[in-house]
Amino acid sequence: MLANGCPVELASGLVHLPQVLLEPMKMVNALTPILQQAPLRHMQTRRGFKLSAAMSNCGALGWVSDRLGYRYQTYDPETGKPWPEMPVMFSKVAVELAARAGYAHFWPDVCLINCYAVGAKMALHQDADEQDFSQPIVSLSFGLPVLFLWGGLQRSDPVQKIVLDHSDALVWGGSSRLNFHGVASLRKGNHPLLGEQRINLTFRRAC
Numbered sequence: 001m002l003a004n005g006c007p008v009e010l011a012s013g014l015v016h017l018p019q020v021l022l023e024p025m026k027m028v029n030a031l032t033p034i035l036q037q038a039p040l041r042h043m044q045t046r047r048g049f050k051l052s053a054a055m056s057n058c059g060a061l062g063w064v065s066d067r068l069g070y071r072y073q074t075y076d077p078e079t080g081k082p083w084p085e086m087p088v089m090f091s092k093v094a095v096e097l098a099a100r101a102g103y104a105h106f107w108p109d110v111c112l113i114n115c116y117a118v119g120a121k122m123a124l125h126q127d128a129d130e131q132d133f134s135q136p137i138v139s140l141s142f143g144l145p146v147l148f149l150w151g152g153l154q155r156s157d158p159v160q161k162i163v164l165d166h167s168d169a170l171v172w173g174g175s176s177r178l179n180f181h182g183v184a185s186l187r188k189g190n191h192p193l194l195g196e197q198r199i200n201l202t203f204r205r206a207c
Protein backbone atom coordinates (compact mmCIF):
# COMPACT_ATOMS: atom_id res chain seq x y z
CA MET A 1 0.00 0.00 0.00
CA LEU A 2 2.91 2.36 0.74
CA ALA A 3 6.14 3.05 -1.12
CA ASN A 4 9.39 2.54 0.81
CA GLY A 5 10.64 6.10 0.69
CA CYS A 6 12.44 7.91 3.43
CA PRO A 7 10.42 10.03 5.84
CA VAL A 8 11.91 13.53 6.11
CA GLU A 9 11.71 15.14 9.53
CA LEU A 10 11.15 18.83 8.73
CA ALA A 11 11.03 19.83 12.36
CA SER A 12 10.62 18.09 15.67
CA GLY A 13 7.36 16.17 15.36
CA LEU A 14 6.71 17.07 11.73
CA VAL A 15 7.41 14.29 9.23
CA HIS A 16 6.94 14.64 5.47
CA LEU A 17 6.57 11.43 3.46
CA PRO A 18 6.67 12.53 -0.21
CA GLN A 19 5.03 10.34 -2.84
CA VAL A 20 4.26 7.67 -0.27
CA LEU A 21 1.05 6.13 -1.63
CA LEU A 22 1.43 3.42 -4.26
CA GLU A 23 -2.17 3.72 -5.46
CA PRO A 24 -3.42 7.15 -4.47
CA MET A 25 -6.46 6.94 -6.77
CA LYS A 26 -7.72 3.92 -4.82
CA MET A 27 -8.25 6.24 -1.89
CA VAL A 28 -9.68 9.04 -4.03
CA ASN A 29 -12.12 6.62 -5.70
CA ALA A 30 -13.24 5.33 -2.30
CA LEU A 31 -14.45 8.86 -1.58
CA THR A 32 -17.21 8.69 -4.20
CA PRO A 33 -19.76 6.67 -2.17
CA ILE A 34 -18.77 8.54 1.01
CA LEU A 35 -19.46 11.91 -0.59
CA GLN A 36 -22.75 10.63 -1.99
CA GLN A 37 -23.89 9.89 1.58
CA ALA A 38 -22.32 12.95 3.19
CA PRO A 39 -21.88 15.59 0.48
CA LEU A 40 -19.15 18.22 0.56
CA ARG A 41 -20.35 21.53 2.00
CA HIS A 42 -18.96 24.94 2.95
CA MET A 43 -19.30 25.09 6.72
CA GLN A 44 -19.89 28.34 8.55
CA THR A 45 -17.65 29.82 11.17
CA ARG A 46 -18.88 31.21 14.49
CA ARG A 47 -18.71 34.65 12.88
CA GLY A 48 -20.94 33.57 9.99
CA PHE A 49 -18.26 33.37 7.28
CA LYS A 50 -18.07 30.34 5.03
CA LEU A 51 -14.92 28.22 4.94
CA SER A 52 -13.49 28.26 1.42
CA ALA A 53 -12.59 24.55 1.48
CA ALA A 54 -15.60 22.25 1.01
CA MET A 55 -15.67 19.58 3.72
CA SER A 56 -17.14 16.29 4.78
CA ASN A 57 -16.10 13.41 7.05
CA CYS A 58 -16.10 9.68 7.44
CA GLY A 59 -15.52 7.71 10.62
CA ALA A 60 -17.21 7.42 14.02
CA LEU A 61 -16.92 11.18 14.45
CA GLY A 62 -16.75 14.15 12.12
CA TRP A 63 -15.47 17.69 12.52
CA VAL A 64 -18.13 20.36 12.11
CA SER A 65 -18.23 24.14 12.33
CA ASP A 66 -21.29 26.36 12.55
CA ARG A 67 -22.51 29.47 14.39
CA LEU A 68 -22.08 27.56 17.68
CA GLY A 69 -18.36 26.95 17.03
CA TYR A 70 -16.21 23.93 16.22
CA ARG A 71 -16.66 20.42 17.52
CA TYR A 72 -16.59 16.72 16.68
CA GLN A 73 -19.94 14.97 16.47
CA THR A 74 -21.21 11.50 15.54
CA TYR A 75 -23.75 12.61 12.94
CA ASP A 76 -23.82 14.80 9.85
CA PRO A 77 -25.79 17.97 10.64
CA GLU A 78 -26.93 18.18 7.00
CA THR A 79 -28.58 14.75 6.94
CA GLY A 80 -29.00 13.89 10.63
CA LYS A 81 -27.39 10.52 9.86
CA PRO A 82 -24.14 9.05 11.21
CA TRP A 83 -21.07 9.87 9.12
CA PRO A 84 -20.21 7.17 6.56
CA GLU A 85 -17.89 4.49 7.90
CA MET A 86 -14.19 4.99 7.42
CA PRO A 87 -12.98 2.45 4.85
CA VAL A 88 -10.63 -0.12 6.43
CA MET A 89 -8.11 0.75 3.72
CA PHE A 90 -8.07 4.36 5.03
CA SER A 91 -7.43 3.45 8.66
CA LYS A 92 -4.77 0.94 7.63
CA VAL A 93 -2.90 3.56 5.61
CA ALA A 94 -3.17 6.14 8.41
CA VAL A 95 -1.98 3.67 11.08
CA GLU A 96 0.97 2.59 8.93
CA LEU A 97 1.98 6.20 8.20
CA ALA A 98 1.79 7.13 11.88
CA ALA A 99 3.91 4.08 12.71
CA ARG A 100 6.54 5.11 10.17
CA ALA A 101 6.73 8.50 11.81
CA GLY A 102 7.18 6.91 15.23
CA TYR A 103 3.62 6.75 16.64
CA ALA A 104 2.91 3.13 17.43
CA HIS A 105 -0.57 3.29 18.92
CA PHE A 106 -2.51 5.57 16.59
CA TRP A 107 -6.01 4.54 15.60
CA PRO A 108 -8.09 7.27 13.90
CA ASP A 109 -11.78 7.81 14.64
CA VAL A 110 -12.12 10.76 12.23
CA CYS A 111 -11.23 11.30 8.60
CA LEU A 112 -11.88 14.94 7.69
CA ILE A 113 -12.17 15.47 3.94
CA ASN A 114 -11.12 18.92 2.69
CA CYS A 115 -11.70 19.80 -0.95
CA TYR A 116 -10.06 22.94 -2.38
CA ALA A 117 -11.08 24.56 -5.64
CA VAL A 118 -8.75 27.09 -7.28
CA GLY A 119 -8.54 30.13 -4.96
CA ALA A 120 -9.62 28.24 -1.81
CA LYS A 121 -7.31 28.41 1.20
CA MET A 122 -7.13 27.69 4.89
CA ALA A 123 -6.06 30.47 7.22
CA LEU A 124 -3.50 29.85 9.97
CA HIS A 125 -5.07 27.94 12.85
CA GLN A 126 -4.35 25.33 15.52
CA ASP A 127 -6.03 21.92 15.70
CA ALA A 128 -7.01 21.84 19.35
CA ASP A 129 -10.48 20.23 19.39
CA GLU A 130 -9.12 16.75 20.02
CA GLN A 131 -8.93 15.16 23.50
CA ASP A 132 -5.42 13.75 23.47
CA PHE A 133 -2.65 15.85 21.97
CA SER A 134 -0.20 12.98 22.33
CA GLN A 135 -1.99 11.45 19.32
CA PRO A 136 -0.62 12.61 15.96
CA ILE A 137 -2.55 13.86 12.93
CA VAL A 138 -1.92 12.17 9.59
CA SER A 139 -2.59 14.19 6.43
CA LEU A 140 -2.74 12.99 2.81
CA SER A 141 -2.83 15.25 -0.23
CA PHE A 142 -4.25 14.54 -3.68
CA GLY A 143 -4.46 16.55 -6.89
CA LEU A 144 -2.98 20.02 -7.39
CA PRO A 145 0.07 21.00 -5.33
CA VAL A 146 -0.34 23.64 -2.63
CA LEU A 147 1.94 25.70 -0.44
CA PHE A 148 1.53 24.44 3.11
CA LEU A 149 2.31 27.01 5.80
CA TRP A 150 3.49 26.06 9.25
CA GLY A 151 4.43 28.32 12.06
CA GLY A 152 5.06 27.89 15.74
CA LEU A 153 2.99 27.83 18.89
CA GLN A 154 2.28 31.57 18.62
CA ARG A 155 0.28 33.01 15.74
CA SER A 156 2.98 35.65 15.31
CA ASP A 157 5.82 33.09 14.95
CA PRO A 158 7.58 32.98 11.56
CA VAL A 159 5.94 30.76 8.96
CA GLN A 160 7.78 28.16 6.87
CA LYS A 161 6.48 26.84 3.56
CA ILE A 162 6.60 23.46 1.88
CA VAL A 163 4.82 22.21 -1.19
CA LEU A 164 2.36 19.37 -0.62
CA ASP A 165 1.89 17.37 -3.79
CA HIS A 166 -0.30 14.53 -5.03
CA SER A 167 0.27 11.38 -2.95
CA ASP A 168 2.27 13.13 -0.19
CA ALA A 169 1.71 12.51 3.51
CA LEU A 170 2.48 14.66 6.54
CA VAL A 171 2.45 13.36 10.10
CA TRP A 172 2.25 15.84 12.96
CA GLY A 173 2.80 15.05 16.54
CA GLY A 174 4.94 15.58 19.55
CA SER A 175 6.01 19.12 20.13
CA SER A 176 4.56 20.34 16.79
CA ARG A 177 1.06 19.03 17.42
CA LEU A 178 -0.35 22.42 18.41
CA ASN A 179 1.58 24.53 15.92
CA PHE A 180 -0.24 27.07 13.79
CA HIS A 181 -0.63 25.95 10.19
CA GLY A 182 -2.67 26.61 7.07
CA VAL A 183 -2.55 26.44 3.30
CA ALA A 184 -2.05 29.23 0.76
CA SER A 185 -4.67 29.96 -1.87
CA LEU A 186 -4.76 27.11 -4.40
CA ARG A 187 -3.10 28.20 -7.65
CA LYS A 188 -4.74 27.56 -10.98
CA GLY A 189 -3.72 24.30 -12.59
CA ASN A 190 -5.02 21.08 -14.02
CA HIS A 191 -4.00 17.84 -12.38
CA PRO A 192 -3.95 14.93 -14.85
CA LEU A 193 -6.09 12.75 -12.55
CA LEU A 194 -8.04 15.21 -10.41
CA GLY A 195 -8.43 18.30 -12.58
CA GLU A 196 -8.68 21.76 -11.00
CA GLN A 197 -8.76 20.76 -7.35
CA ARG A 198 -6.87 19.53 -4.33
CA ILE A 199 -8.23 17.02 -1.83
CA ASN A 200 -6.78 16.63 1.64
CA LEU A 201 -7.63 13.88 4.10
CA THR A 202 -6.70 14.33 7.77
CA PHE A 203 -6.90 11.36 10.10
CA ARG A 204 -7.39 12.18 13.74
CA ARG A 205 -8.12 10.62 17.09
CA ALA A 206 -10.81 12.95 18.40
CA CYS A 207 -11.73 11.06 21.59
Ligand code: MD3
Nearest residue numbers: 114127137139172177179181183200202
Ligand atom coordinates in the same frame (compact mmCIF):
# COMPACT_ATOMS: atom_id res chain seq x y z
C1 MD3 B 1 -0.31 20.78 11.83
N1 MD3 B 1 -5.78 20.94 6.78
O1 MD3 B 1 -7.88 20.15 8.24
S1 MD3 B 1 -3.17 19.28 6.44
C2 MD3 B 1 -7.03 20.85 8.82
O2 MD3 B 1 -4.19 20.84 3.72
C3 MD3 B 1 -5.87 21.33 8.04
O3 MD3 B 1 -6.27 20.74 4.23
C4 MD3 B 1 -4.75 21.42 5.90
O4 MD3 B 1 -5.09 22.05 8.57
C5 MD3 B 1 -5.09 20.95 4.52
O5 MD3 B 1 -7.08 21.15 10.02
C6 MD3 B 1 -3.41 21.01 6.31
C7 MD3 B 1 -1.74 19.17 7.45
C8 MD3 B 1 -1.99 19.33 8.93
C9 MD3 B 1 -3.06 18.77 9.55
C10 MD3 B 1 -3.20 18.85 10.92
C11 MD3 B 1 -2.27 19.52 11.68
C12 MD3 B 1 -1.10 20.01 9.67
C13 MD3 B 1 -1.22 20.11 11.05
C14 MD3 B 1 -2.36 19.59 13.09
C15 MD3 B 1 -1.43 20.24 13.83
C16 MD3 B 1 -0.40 20.86 13.19
Ligand code: FE
Nearest residue numbers: 125126127181
Ligand atom coordinates in the same frame (compact mmCIF):
# COMPACT_ATOMS: atom_id res chain seq x y z
FE1 FE C 1 -5.48 22.07 10.77
